[in-house]
Amino acid sequence: MQQPEFEDNSSVFPLQRVLGSLSAYRWTALGAVLSSLLLTAAYAITPQLFRWAIDEGITDNDLKVVFYSAAWMVVAAIARGLFNFGQSFWAETTAQGVVYDLRNQIFTKIQNLSFSYHDQAQTSQLLTRVTSDIEQIRTFLSTSLMQVISAIVTLFTIATILLIMNWELALITLTVVPMSAFLMARFLQKNSKLFGQVQQELGNLNTVLQENLFGVRVVKAFVRESAETQRYTRLNDALLKTNMRTILAIRNTFPFIFLLSNIVSVIVIGYGGIAVIRDKFSLGELVAFNSYLLLILQPVLLIGFAAPAIAGAAASAQRVYEVVDAKIEIRDRSNAVPFEMCGGRITFENVCFRYPGATTEALKGVSFETKPKELIAILGMTGSGKSTIINLIPRFYDVTSGAVRIDGRDVRDFTLASLRSHIGIVFQETTLFSGTIRENITYAKHNATMEQVIEVAKTAQIHDFIMSLPDGYETIVGERGVGLSGGQKQRIAIARTLLTDYSILILDDSTSAVDAKTAAQIQEELDYLMRQKTCTAFVIAQRISTVKNADRILLMDKGRLVAQGTHEELMRTSPLYGAILESQVKQTIQT
Numbered sequence: 001m002q003q004p005e006f007e008d009n010s011s012v013f014p015l016q017r018v019l020g021s022l023s024a025y026r027w028t029a030l031g032a033v034l035s036s037l038l039l040t041a042a043y044a045i046t047p048q049l050f051r052w053a054i055d056e057g058i059t060d061n062d063l064k065v066v067f068y069s070a071a072w073m074v075v076a077a078i079a080r081g082l083f084n085f086g087q088s089f090w091a092e093t094t095a096q097g098v099v100y101d102l103r104n105q106i107f108t109k110i111q112n113l114s115f116s117y118h119d120q121a122q123t124s125q126l127l128t129r130v131t132s133d134i135e136q137i138r139t140f141l142s143t144s145l146m147q148v149i150s151a152i153v154t155l156f157t158i159a160t161i162l163l164i165m166n167w168e169l170a171l172i173t174l175t176v177v178p179m180s181a182f183l184m185a186r187f188l189q190k191n192s193k194l195f196g197q198v199q200q201e202l203g204n205l206n207t208v209l210q211e212n213l214f215g216v217r218v219v220k221a222f223v224r225e226s227a228e229t230q231r232y233t234r235l236n237d238a239l240l241k242t243n244m245r246t247i248l249a250i251r252n253t254f255p256f257i258f259l260l261s262n263i264v265s266v267i268v269i270g271y272g273g274i275a276v277i278r279d280k281f282s283l284g285e286l287v288a289f290n291s292y293l294l295l296i297l298q299p300v301l302l303i304g305f306a307a308p309a310i311a312g313a314a315a316s317a318q319r320v321y322e323v324v325d326a327k328i329e330i331r332d333r334s335n336a337v338p339f340e341m342c343g344g345r346i347t348f349e350n351v352c353f354r355y356p357g358a359t360t361e362a363l364k365g366v367s368f369e370t371k372p373k374e375l376i377a378i379l380g381m382t383g384s385g386k387s388t389i390i391n392l393i394p395r396f397y398d399v400t401s402g403a404v405r406i407d408g409r410d411v412r413d414f415t416l417a418s419l420r421s422h423i424g425i426v427f428q429e430t431t432l433f434s435g436t437i438r439e440n441i442t443y444a445k446h447n448a449t450m451e452q453v454i455e456v457a458k459t460a461q462i463h464d465f466i467m468s469l470p471d472g473y474e475t476i477v478g479e480r481g482v483g484l485s486g487g488q489k490q491r492i493a494i495a496r497t498l499l500t501d502y503s504i505l506i507l508d509d510s511t512s513a514v515d516a517k518t519a520a521q522i523q524e525e526l527d528y529l530m531r532q533k534t535c536t537a538f539v540i541a542q543r544i545s546t547v548k549n550a551d552r553i554l555l556m557d558k559g560r561l562v563a564q565g566t567h568e569e570l571m572r573t574s575p576l577y578g579a580i581l582e583s584q585v586k587q588t589i590q591t
């Protein structure tokens, strides 16, 4: 039975999930909130010190009170500095912790997502999510969230003090709060989509950038520099426009809030001034009240400034959790067993397969069975389904119907890790990682000895070339193996696979970039190795020599297995085989 899929939480308010992840950092988060409370207290006490200095010091000509209040003001200022530091330090520590976990979580998820997800997801969109979106979440936690918390605490503290000091004036002052809050809520409601759009367009821009970085040679070869620049500029324009729309939305809202606060300030000075003249209010109280007025506007403004960042973070969190919650199509069944021994009987039982999102089937009712130690070549025109066949053995995709079995057992019954670690596969496209050649060869077997590395490099016909490099096996290759020819990269990839503990070997057109003579040498070595070590080997090859050597050839045509047999058998029975071979002979003569 298939394990239940991940619970789809994407509908849950994404920021709520971000807040939920704070529980792992509760102590640092508590430190930040406590610092924020103390900071508010240090702010709230300062106007009272002013009132004391004016009413009991200056008015009563008491220098001692003036001196003491000044001294306490210095203490309050130092305390504000300390608590401010504490608040930002703890908030940043918490935020860094949360995004550290999130980054790891999303990376692990990307590692575990099936091929079908990666077929459809754009690499640059994923990159934007791991970098820019996560950064938005960090800013939300370290800055915006703290701004909102300290704003709320300040608002309640100051409102209480104002109400105690003069409730009438306090009520006038406090009207600014709901009015500003209304403006802010309207702003957020209207513009939340806009912030998501900014991130989406940033991702689009990164797509073009990434394609151009990877494909720089193609761009230059086809003299498409200016066309690519135009494409990038068009997307850059779109991003600029959306960014300007966000800025405009912010600018449209904030002047109203500032206007409101100025009006209230004027009312306080007017109303309070009259009260002082009529002796209903002391001068110190008016000064303190006015200072509090500035303090009470601060929270509203803080929430205002935090609002766009919160809207942006909500959109970012949504995008990040979309990846975290993405369905893993291919995973272990609950009762999966480890794959231990390979007898060599691989069976395709009426296999049909359709790629996710595709309209036609890539494989249609394919059935065959291999014998132990058999070398199987798969041949067919381009797009006939050769790679698809071998993709189903390590479960890069699962069959749409039918079954793939190893020694009679459905591949879906095995744990993925054990199944894949027994299958050595060399892909059509070679990917090397940044690091030394030795590190690349030992990618899946770090503890391999240098003798083992040299042995596989010799089999892959790359040892002599490596030794001719000044740093030998310690030569550093670029992130995509730049600096090596296509054939050299392919041979390093073959060595990398040969070093693993495979028992089924799959070579997907993996000597296509190697010259015919070297390919024949590799093939000779591999034939020997396959018959010794592997239980079954599959080779997708265009070269006649490889095909001739195979024990059996599977001939594919438009997703169907149309013929199978040895070279001689197929020469006799299959016109398609003859035609493919003929075209290859022509190709070989031409090259």
Ligand SMILES: Nc1ncnc2c1ncn2[C@@H]1O[C@H](COP(=O)(O)OP(=O)(O)OP(=O)(O)O)[C@@H](O)[C@H]1O
Residues within 6 Å of the ligand: 119, 355, 356, 358, 362, 380, 381, 382, 383, 384, 385, 386, 387, 388, 389
């Ligand atoms: N990831 C994918 N998503 C959708 N369709 C795919 C995908 N990969 C391959 N296909 C389609 O499935 C069919 C078989 O593709 P496959 O890669 O197996 O052919 P192939 O015989 O290995 O071709 P080639 O010799 O060119 O490598 C093709 O029509 C192809 O367009």
